[in-house]
Each structure stands twice: as structure tokens, then as C-alpha cells.
Amino acid sequence: MKKIDKLILKSFIGPFLITFFVVVFILLTQYMLKYFDDFVGKDLGFSVFAELIGYFSINMTPIAFPLAVLLSSLMTFGNLGEHFELTAIKSAGISLVRVLRPLFVFVVFLSALVYYSNNFIVPKANLEAFSLLYDIKQKKPSIDIKEGAFYGGIPGYSIKANKKFDDEKSLGDLIIYNHSDKKGNTEIILADSALMYTILGDKYLVMELFNGKSYTEEDAKKPNKPSNYVRNVFQHNKVVFSLASFEMERTDKDLFSSNRMMKNESELRNDVDSMHNDIIKAKRTIYRYTPRFFNMHLQEVEEIKPKTVVQWEEQKKDTISANSDSIAESEDHLTSADIEDGKNVKFDKANYKRKDSKNSNEQNQIAQQQDSVILNYDSALVAKADSVYAQRNRGNNNLVDKPRFAKNRLKGENRRIESREFESNVYGIEANAKLSQAVACIVMFLIGAPLGAIIKKGGLGFPVIVSILFFIVSYVINTTGIKLGRAGDISNFWAVWTSNLILLPFGLFFLRQARNDSRLFETDYYAVKIAKLFKIFKKEK
Template sequence: MRKLDTLILKAFFGPFVLTTVVATFVLLIQYMLKYFDDFVGKNLGFDVFAELLTYFSLNMLQAALPLGVLVSSLMTFGNLGENFELTAIKSAGISLVRALRPIFFFVIILTFAAFQFMNHVVPAANLKAYSLLYDIKHKKPALDIKEGVFYNGIPDYSIKVKEKLSDNKTLKDVLIYDHTDGKGNNRVILADSSRMFMMYNDKYLKLELYDGNYYSEESKPREPVDQFYRTKFNRMDMVFNLSSFDLKRTKEELFQNNRQMKNISELTVDIDSLGRSIYTSKQGFITNARGFFSYHLKESELKVPNAPPAKEEVKADTTEQSVVEASMLSFLTQNPVQKKLAKDPEGAGMRLQAKLPSTELKVIKDDQDSTLTAIDADSLANGVVLGKPKLDTMSWEYLHSTLAKRKIDVLQTAKNQAQNVKVNLTSVVSRVKNLEKDHRRWIIEKWKKYSQAFACIVMFLIGAPLGAIIKKGGLGVPVIVSILFFLVFYIIGIICEKSAKEGVMDPVLAVWVADLALLPIGLFFLRQARIDARLFDTDFYNVWIDKLKTRFSKK
């Protein structure tokens, strides 16, 4: 049995390494094509490309492992079946499940190693890969001065040449705008020709200008007109610093908050923090919104009981007694004695009656506005007339108008507060949606580390029995069948993951749907392989078709 186990493991290990490397390379090329435009014309060098590809290959390896297990297991047992070795094993009394056991144990160990790799190695590789990719995107393109086009790659200079010779060094009709002083195009250099050289490991650019003029315009203090200068030269050398073209590395700590750069323990902490933030945002809105609901009186509660209608007018009583009462009311509202009434109503009232007897009050009529005015005897003797009576705050008209104004104020205040609640609610809803979306993404990233590792077992359960049933080795049929199942696995995972990010599905369930969908298929193939079912033989289906024809012909 040990020899048999060794034989099967050797037959499996070689195709597994080969297919895993090929799958990683294919996935890497497909992924890097998205950033192809960011690499062109930047003169990055082989070492930068090698570093970037190494980091991203580690990232792609987590997706290539299940595919490698599927293809290699299908090839291994397909070769055993094609060479009748699997038949010899069964003839010796060894079941198919026993023949699968050594590779199955290897796949379990591989699954555990893949989980540790995704939990520790992949986050560190992603941190370095994406930080380097960010620096490459923000790197300036290499120096490339073209004919008839202004080149603004060098800071504070704009260069245009009419002709560039084939040696890439000689330039004709050179025009240079010098913006180092920050005052616009007040410094211009024209040259008939120029030669271009790189110095000190391409860190400096030297231009040797020949037969030209240097124009400058400078303002002078206390002079209304700027001074214009022209300097003719036979040769002038200009040296430009090209340090801005170097690849500047950003601190990796700035990218550590991304979910792809975290392991499971860090993702768990972030998931708890995001859940707490969601709860705090909702609870904070409810607490703050309570302060906006202070006005909740009904319209019926704003009316005075037993009050006459607001539109009903009260007719004025023109009797002498009413006029006297109105005059006394006017006097009370204008005389300082009113203040004493508030402190000592009884005593102040008595003093007022003693000081102002009703016989000393006279009434005159103002013909201009037909209103009544009250005067006392002393004021009449001195020619002083009291003002018009102030508003009676105890009248029904005043109460109706006050309540109407209060009702309008209450409604306007309620409207303003409702608008504030709406604005706050919109802001909170937007914040909660973003937090919930991040919360779902973090959950997906956490459980993907488990599901992708478990996919190795699922793919083995599909590939090994299927290879025993097909009995075809090599790279033809196994590769086609493996790609078919892997596409199904990949498409289901992408669709469910996208649905989970949008909140349509539960994030944990969405991550496991692809594994759960293919696991019954693998168990079905395993059962069919144990009973030597001929699922892919045409004779098997011809027999079924003949049986159906016979049954229908009898009817």
C-alpha cells in the first residue's frame, strides 16, 4: 500500500505544480493588463517590474490553487484509468476511495497551508504590491521631447522644438519658456539648434543651445513701463534637474487600512468597529431628533372655550358710563400708578379713586378720527390731552388675533424643524449606507479566506472521481472540463459577492454559495465512480434511448 500511495502521489504532484504555475501566470497576465497604460513610457526598469509581478503573483496564487488541484487530480486519475492502472488497483481488491486517500490527505494539508498563506502572506504581499502600483501610477513619464509639441514635463519650463533628428540628441529651432520666477512668459529663449545630453546616471539633462537670443521683461519700481532686455549668444548651456522623474516610494503605513491588507483578527476588530459605528449613527439620530418635536398641539387645543367667533365684531357702547370706563382704562395704562396696581391692587385702587373722582372726568370727541379721548380736570386746565386708549388685552378680538399669530408661528416653527430633521436624516442615511457597505465588504473579505481554502477540497472531489469516470489523461479533455467547472465556480462567486456588497444577499452565505453549489456535484461524481458508472460513454445513453423507444412502441 505504501508503494501504491507513493505512486499516486508522484503522479499527482508533478501535474499539480505545473498547472498551478500556469494558472497563476494566466491570472497574473489577465490582472496586469488593466494597468498596462500606467506602465508605458515611464522607464521603470526590470527590477521594478520583477518586484511588482512577484507581489501580484502571490496574490493570484490563492485563486490558482483550486484550479491547480482540479486539473491535476483530473489528469492523475484520468491517466490511471486510461492506462488500465485503476482497473488493476480495483482488481487487487482496493476500492476507489482507498486509492483517493493519499491525495485527499495531501489536499487537506494543502487546504490548511493555503488558509495560513491567505491569512498572513497575501495581506503583506498586497500591501507592498498596491503601494508600489500607486507610486508607479503617479510617476512621471520618461523624458520625451517631440516635434511641434510643447513639452511640460520639466517643472517651470516649457520646451518646443521644430525638428528632432534621428540621433535623438540634435534639436532644431528650439523655443523655451522660463517660468521659474512665476510671472508668466516674461522670459523666452530662442535658439537655432541644440544638443541634448543626460548626466550623472540620467539625473540631469543638459541642453547646449547655439546661435540664439534670450529675451526678458522685468518691471522696475516707480516706472510705468517694464524694461525689455535682449541678449544674443553663440552658445548657452542649460542644466535641468530630473529628480521629479524618479520613482518616489510612499509610506506603506498609509495603505494599511484597506481590507485586502488585513488578516482575520484585524478584520474581526474592524467588523466590530463598523457595526458599533452603524449602531451609534442610528441611535445618535434618534436622540437628536427628539429635540425637534416640541410642538405637537392639535388645532382644537389652540381655541379658547366658549369664545365668540373671530370674525364677529363687538359693537362699541357709547353710553356715558362706558366712555368713563374707557377713559379710566386709558389713564391706568398710561399713568405710573398702574405699576402700583400690580404690587398693591387694593391700596392703589383706593388712592386712584380718591385722586380721580368720576365727576372730574370729562369726555371730548376728536372730529378728525372720530375716536374717544379721556382727559382729567388738571390736564384739561393745563391743556394736556392724554393719548388714545391702549389695546385691551382681555378682549375676544385680541385673544383671537394672538391665537392666530401663535398658530402661524407654531406651524412655521414645525415646518423649519421638519426640514432640519429631513436634512439630518438624509445625511445619516448616507453615512449608514456607506458604513453598511463597508461592513459587508469586510465580512466578505474575512470569510473568503476560509471559502477559497476549502475550495481546494471541493475541486478535488470533482476532479478525482471525474477523471476515474472519463479515463482520459493528458492536457486535452481534463483541461477543458476543468476550465468549465472553474468558470462555473468563478461566475457564481462573482455574482454572489456583488449581490452581497449591494445588500441583496447575506455576506457570509454569498461567500460560501460557490462551494456549496459544487460540493454535491463532487459527491455525485464520487458515488458514480465507485459503481463504475459510464456517464460519458455513448453506449450507456444508447441503451436508455432504446429502452424508452421500446416502451413507447408497446403503448
């Protein structure tokens, strides 16, 4: 490795590590604040917090790595340009691409490490983090007896202290209701004062009571006999409470392993394939059960026309033959269910069209009479068919019940299909994001390094602003793409890769400008251009 490569790598690794840990800390702080209420008053201890922070820090790395690469590369080449080191390197005949080569190789290896971390390390850390977070949420808060209020955190007891002193251990005017035997408040303890503390590694709570009385109602020895009532007076007494319910119990981690955040890419893709198979099976089920829903309409029965239909058709034929020149089109068809001996009923779609004759009012009157006949016939036929259908099914059902059931069944199947499609999109996006987040490191490097060479500003000032700007653009595009991808408006590939594909041309553009020593971000360059434009306008006048 040449000295220039060592110089570039040494200049990059320091800012990269600093910015990486700073970004992780900022993201971790913002993320942990969401669960702040779940931590308060539970006396978790430093070890639990350290474990949780460590797991969630790993959870933040997929976002932290690209941002750290962007910021550190911009700072590195900004410092080199600001101290004219980059100019000296170029004057020695070394191109900018050659200067970028060692860092590019480093970022490529870093991207491979990020992909491995996203695929194997992060899912395991998520499993540990969220299972621990669930146990923390389920853990009871530490004992906090408030003045003048009943405390029921200890199972089987209700405790009230009318006075609580500043040392948080001494209590005054104490009342304890013991209903641990689940027979009501059969035991009451009163005390003027008390001192509470824990023993045996906070497994038991001891209350030393002073100057008090206890009242106990014992069970009757014989039925239908009054129970005994016992009263004791004491100057000093101890009551021990078990704090087993306050200990944090760890839940089996396998219960959380089915979540998408706890799986690697291959497992996610297998789940997507399984969901697609479920969708296909659900669609096949709909078509397979369709004949059951509409079996009355799919049966083959002999068609017999009722008298009203026969009469209507005869009237229609006479009308058409007598007025064939005045009627443009008159075509009506009615196909209905046939009822024979109350056994078979079938309805087919009834369509009838009518165009009124423009030359004869008499034809309009005939058509209206025909319509009324058909409508009366339809209502009577439906009523009779309902009665036959009810007899066949031995119930009070009518012809509307089966279509209604079919509609509800189809709605349920469609909701199930939509739900599975949404889940498959979510899992597919998560699978594609494993590699996309790793490639984002390369894209951010191609933006940050040339941009730093153009700006020639180091430190945490202007580079931070530019880095945050590009990060916000990337975040907005990713968020929008994921939202559209989950809704099924775009494919899972475009949902997570759009950000990289949009920002990559910016990186190539900045690289081209940096190779040409562009003054893209120098104000005096634009001042000269604007002055030339003003001179051109003055000459034209």
C-alpha cells in the same frame, strides 16, 4: 509511504505545479492589462516591473489554487484511467478511496497552507503591490518632446522643437521659455539645433544648444523705471534641467493599511464589530435628538378650544340628537394648537371622519358648511402660529422649517447607517472568504479526481474544458453571492460559502459513480440505453 502512494503523488505534483503557474500567469496577464496605460512611457525599469509582478502573482493565488487543484487532479486520474493504471490498481484489490487517500491528505495540507497565505501573506503582498502601483500612477512619464508641440513636463520650462530627428536625441529649431522664477516668460532661448542626453544616473537632462540667441528681461533697479533688456548670441551653450520631479517617490505604506485587502481575518472581524457599534450609536443618536426636532409637539400646554370649534361641536350634537336614526356613524375630532398671549403654540394631529346620511340631503349641506369652517379656522390658526413661532425664535422661520430640518437630519443619519452597513458587509465577506477559498481546494479535488477516473481522458483537452466549466459555475455563484451579501440580502456566511455547499454534492456524486465504475461520460453507454428505448416503443406499436 507505500509505492502506490508515491506513484499517485508523483503523478499529481507535476501537473499541479504546471497548471498552477499557468493559471497564475493567465490571471496575472488579465489583471495587469487594466493598468497598462499607467505603465506606458514612464521608464520604470525591470526591477520595478519584477517587484510589481511578484506581488500581484501572490494576489492571484487565492483563485489559482482551487482551479489548479481541479485541473491537475482531473488530469492525473484521467491519465491513470487512460493508460489502464487505475484499472490495474483496482484489480489488485485496492479501492478508489484508498487511491485517493494520499492526494486527499496532500490537498488538506495544501488548504491549510492556502488559508495561512490568504490570512497573512496575501494582505502583506497587497499592501506592497497597491502602494507601489499608486506610486507608479503618480510618477511622471519620461521626457517625450514631440515635434511641433510645446512640452511642459519639466517644472518651470516650456520647450518646443519644430524638428525632431530619428535618433530621438537631436532637435532642430528649438525654443525654450524659462519661467522658473514665476515672473512670466522673462527669458527665452532660441537655437538652430540641440543635442539632449542625461547625466548622473538620469538625474539631470543636458541640452547642448548650437547657433542660438537668448533674450532676458531683468528687473528694474528702481521703481517706475524701465527694465533692462539683454540679448546674447552664442554658438554653443549648455542648459541643465533637474529631473528630480521624474523620480518615483515611495509613499508611506501605512496610508494604505486601512483597506480591507491589506488586513487578516481577525483585523477584519474587529472592524466589523466597530462598524456595528457605530451603527448602534447612530440609531441611538436619532432617538436621542427626536425631542429636539419635535419639541413643540412634545410640550404640555393647556388646551383651549377656539370659538369656531365650539360652535362646530354644538351644531354636531344638535344634528346627531335630531337624526340619530338616520345617521350610521358621524364622528369628528379636531385637536389643535392653542395660542395664549402669543407664548405657547402646539399642534396635534387633527382627524375628523364623516359619513353622509343616506336619508337626508340637509345633513350633507350642514357637513359641507362645517368643513369649510374648520378649513378656514385651520389656515388662520397656522398663520397665527407661524407668527408666534417666528417671534419666539427671532427669525423668519415657520412651522415647516423644523420638520424639514428634522427630515434632512434623519435622511443624513440613515445614509450614514446604510453606508456603514454596506462596509460591514464588505469586510465581513472578506473575512469569511479567507477560509472559504481554502476549503474550495478540497471541494475541487473531490470533483476533479473522481471525474477524471470516470472520464479516463488525460492531457489538456477534455479535462481543461470540464475544469473551466466548473470554475465558471463556481465563479458565477461566488460573484452573485458577494453581490447579494454586500446588499444585505443574504448573510456574509452564505455569500461566500454557497459555492462550496452547492458543488460539494456534485463531488460526492462523482465519487460514488467512480467507485461503482460508472460509464457516466461514455457515449456508447447512452447509445445502448437509447436503442433499448426504441425497442420498447416498437414492441408497444
